[in-house]
Amino acid sequence: MGISVDLPYFPRTGLLEDVAKVYSSGLKQGVTLFAPRRQGKTSFVKHELLPFARETLGWQTIYIDLWARRDAPDLALVEALEAELERQRSGWRRKLKLAKVKARAKTPGADLEATMVPVGFEAEDALENRLAHALAAVVDGKPTLLVLDEVQSLAGVKRENFVAAFRTAIQKLAGNLFVFYTGSSRDGLNQMFRVQRAPLFESAMSLLLPPLGTAFVDDRLAFLADRSRARVSRKALREAFVALGGTPEYLNELVLTLLIANDGNVPKALAAWQAARKEAGAHIALDGLRPLDHAVLALLAEPNHPSVYGADGLAFMSKRVPGQVVKTSSVQGAMRKLAKRGLVAPTGRTGDYEIEDPVLLLQLRAEAKTGK
Ligand SMILES: Nc1ncnc2c1ncn2[C@@H]1O[C@H](COP(=O)(O)OP(=O)(O)O)[C@@H](O)[C@H]1O
Ligand SMILES: [Mg+2]
Incomplete structure (x- = not known):
């Protein structure tokens, strides 16, 4: 909307206390907080959780926004931890070691910057090793809160073992390391559960964002x-x-x-x-959507709508796409496109989808009422 002023933060009564209880119970190492976008997950983390962990508990805190680097979330995670380690180790006395100075360099001085690597990491190491090494070195016996914002971004990681390796690394640090995951896309999370074969959230307690009333x-x-x-x-x-x-x-x-x-x-x-x-x-x-995409959205906006792939659902959509008999395969294509745009997400029940944005849902319902 272009209005960038932030109004005062309004506390989420009880949530911080619940998070603190989970961590102090010693039963779970992590907490997951899932809610649609724009509901206030990041705000809670920044206004309540991080200050509490730092100031009241005296923990070190690391916040990583995986959404910002969703093109390469695995690398983002590793680099953020390495950067934290680097910051801790050297502070303003930044020590660098010369890795490889190319022999052919005519002016070694000019090439120096580009060929220096921070002490302690080898860029050629497998990402999984770098992850485990950086995490362990950052924690190093200190009570630590690691926040992974929009963790479903990790679902897109192509490396099969990455999430499993992450989980192992976390578990090794139990007792000192506590993790807070936020997520907004059920789609991504379902994928993580299914594809990665790594029950990352098994060791985490799921909490709900209490609605603001x-x-x-x-x-x-x-x-x-x-x-x-x-x-x-x-x-x-x-x-x-x-x-x-x-x-x-x-x-x-x-x-x-x-x-x-x-x-x-x-x-x-x-x-x-x-x-x-x-x-x-x-x-x-909604730009560039075809009639079928609109028909899918219209169906999903209906309260208690029939299944998108059932006969009733297909008939509903066929009525809205003139001159075309709607087939399951084309609905699947439309759904993928809508999911990619963040307009719809699977509910977790097979074949069942819903509209992500509550305002879009209300808008579509209003349009259905006025027969637009
Ligand atoms: N508890 C709150 N009090 C006041 N404003 C809030 C609160 N939570 C969210 N907001 C508003 O909503 C915006 C989006 O919240 P954000 O935390 O970024 O959501 P999410 O991380 O779930 O996508 C914030 O910039 C702020 O303007
Ligand atoms: Mg956020």
């Missing part, structure tokens, strides 16, 4: 009242939060819209927000 809406109202004379209806803003699928990011944007307009008219601001969103994100997301 009316207390959050009321907090945003107080924020508005502090900064604007506009009168905002509590009831209208609470309803808007529901219409926004309970997504805090979207309510924040709506609150900023109200603030900037200096007008307390919530329905008007909501309409403006939706129009802006259509222009920015939603429009792009």
Whole structure:
């Protein structure tokens, strides 16, 4: 939306306490937190979990965003740990050893930078070895919290043994190393469970992100009242939060819209927000979709919809794709495309999918109602 101001953080009551209990129980080494995108996983980590671990518990913390490097998440993980190790070991007295100075170099000085390798790692080592080595060296007997944000990115890793090697490395450090995984794509996670044959999350306790409710809406109202004379209806803003699928990011944007307009008219601001969103994100997301893709989305948006691959589902979609009998194989193709764009995800039940973005779901339902 282009609005980059972050509104004050609103705590997730009870979640931090639950995480702390898991770690102190000694029963589980990890915690998983799965929730759709934009619901506030990273915010919780940055505003509550990391400060708590560092300041209250006195642990060292390492945060790695695997989503940012989802093209090469295995390398990203290893490099982040090696960088942390390098930072710890050398601090500002950075020691480098000369690895290979090419004999043919005419001006050795100029080539030096490019051929130096930090002490302790060999770039030729297998990635799995580098991982185990860096993790063990970083932990080195110190209580450590490792946060892997959007861990389903690891599902795309081509190396068969990587996730298994990671799991082994973690287990060896039990007692000192605690891991916090966040994830948003059920698709990716299902893949990790199926393909990698590495029950990474067996040693982790699954926690849910407690939904933000009316207390959050009321907090945003107080924020508005502090900064604007506009009168905002509590009831209208609470309803808007529901219409926004309970997504805090979207309510924040709506609150900023109200603030900037200096007008307390919530329905008007909501309409403006939706129009802006259509222009920015939603429009792009649905851009270039074919009639069949739209038909699949329309089916998934139906409450209690029939299976996409069943006779009823195929008939529903055929009605929406003029002059074409919809076949299972083409639905599979459409589903892959929609999943790739993050518009749909498998629920975990065979052949069952759902729409990822709560706002898109509400939008599609509204369109179905008006017969668009
Ligand atoms: N607890 C919260 N209080 C206030 N705003 C929040 C909260 N959680 C999320 N947000 C808003 O939603 C945005 C997206 O949250 P984020 O943590 O990035 O979601 P996720 O990591 O689940 O994709 C944040 O930038 C912030 O504006
Ligand atoms: Mg995030």
